[in-house]
Amino acid sequence: MTVARTRYAGPITEARVHDHRLVEQGFATDEALAAMLERYPAGLFDINLYDYDEAGQVSLRTGARGRLGGADLLAAIQQGRLWVNLREVETGWPELWAAAMAEFGDVQARYPGLRAVRQSGQLILSSPRARVPYHFDAAGVVLFHLRGRKRVFVYPGDEAHLAETDMEQVVTRQTTEELPYRLAFEADAQIMDLEPGQALTWPLYAPHRVENLDRFCVSLSMDFQTWPSRFRNGALFTNAVLRRAGGRPRFTDRMSTPELAARWAASLALKRAGAMKSRIAGFERDFEPDAGAADGARALA
Numbered sequence: 394m395t396v397a398r399t400r401y402a403g404p405i406t407e408a409r410v411h412d413h414r415l416v417e418q419g420f421a422t423d424e425a426l427a428a429m430l431e432r433y434p435a436g437l438f439d440i441n442l443y444d445y446d447e448a449g450q451v452s453l454r455t456g457a458r459g460r461l462g463g464a465d466l467l468a469a470i471q472q473g474r475l476w477v478n479l480r481e482v483e484t485g486w487p488e489l490w491a492a493a494m495a496e497f498g499d500v501q502a503r504y505p506g507l508r509a510v511r512q513s514g515q516l517i518l519s520s521p522r523a524r525v526p527y528h529f530d531a532a533g534v535v536l537f538h539l540r541g542r543k544r545v546f547v548y549p550g551d552e553a554h555l556a557e558t559d560m561e562q563v564v565t566r567q568t569t570e571e572l573p574y575r576l577a578f579e580a581d582a583q584i585m586d587l588e589p590g591q592a593l594t595w596p597l598y599a600p601h602r603v604e605n606l607d608r609f610c611v612s613l614s615m616d617f618q619t620w621p622s623r624f625r626n627g628a629l630f631t632n633a634v635l636r637r638a639g640g641r642p643r644f645t646d647r648m649s650t651p652e653l654a655a656r657w658a659a660s661l662a663l664k665r666a667g668a669m670k671s672r673i674a675g676f677e678r679d680f681e682p683d684a685g686a687a688d689g690a691r692a693l694a
């Protein structure tokens with residue numbers, strides 16, 4: 394039996410590797426990264442430390458930017474067990490962003506019908522043994538890998554691996570992007586090892602997780618919206634509001650485009666009215682990066 398890799402229409406039907414030229418432009422050297430960390434706006438840092446039990450269930454600690462200079466912060470990431478996400482590369486590092494947008498154009502050109510209407514980027518610096526838990530992004534993604542080696546596991550975007558009720562919780566920011574995960578999912582994974590100079594795409598919404606392969610890793614994750622993904626996200630938002638009010642909305646993959654568009658339009662009004670308040674806006678910070686400390690993390694009192 395052929396397993397559909399996604400239930401969502403779109404020109405990207407499976408995970409696939411493309412080439413890019415960001416490495417030879419010098420964006421991933423220690424010098425460039427230390428200088429970037431030094432000046433990157435503190436409000437755009439997410440620093441996480443993930444722990445896993447034997448069933449693959451994750452627990453998360455979150456870090457504050459702290460006061461380390463760029464070179465020391467880089468050393469803490471290289472020696473520790475940290476996952477550092479620099480949001481809004483489009484504002485935080487415009488030179489990298491311009492180069493990455495040119496590469497994105499090349500990738501998009503290989504998928505007839507793919508039309509991104511908005512992109513944004515996260516630069517991810519992660520420790521040699523860091524792992525990112527099972528999650529999905531409510532967007533398309535091109536993951537430009539710049540340094541180190543990482544193994545990416547991509548799973549089918551069907552109801553068994555990605556329940557719409559869970560998607561609604563993420564789209565309405567009632568929870569972070571993590572999804573319920575079972576070890577049995579591993580039988581369904583498409584597995585790819587990424588080297589510097591390679592970029593990976595996968596179908597819209599496909600759940601995935603990442604394991605670094607014993608090296609400090611640098612990747613630029615560019616997420617993009619298309620009109621279909623906007624409609625879908627809006628429909629998921631509206632469905633979440635209906636469900637909370639006791640409704641039983643149909644799955645969005647059974648809806649026609651006009652129906653999705655109507656629900657997207659409704660979601661704009663619902664958001665303006667503050668229908669679903671985010672529950673993940675403010676959470677406690679547990680640690681600060683520290684090159685000398687275990688896992689590169691010094692506990693905050």
Ligand SMILES: [Fe+2]
Binds near residue numbers: 528529530534601
């Ligand atoms: Fe992701």
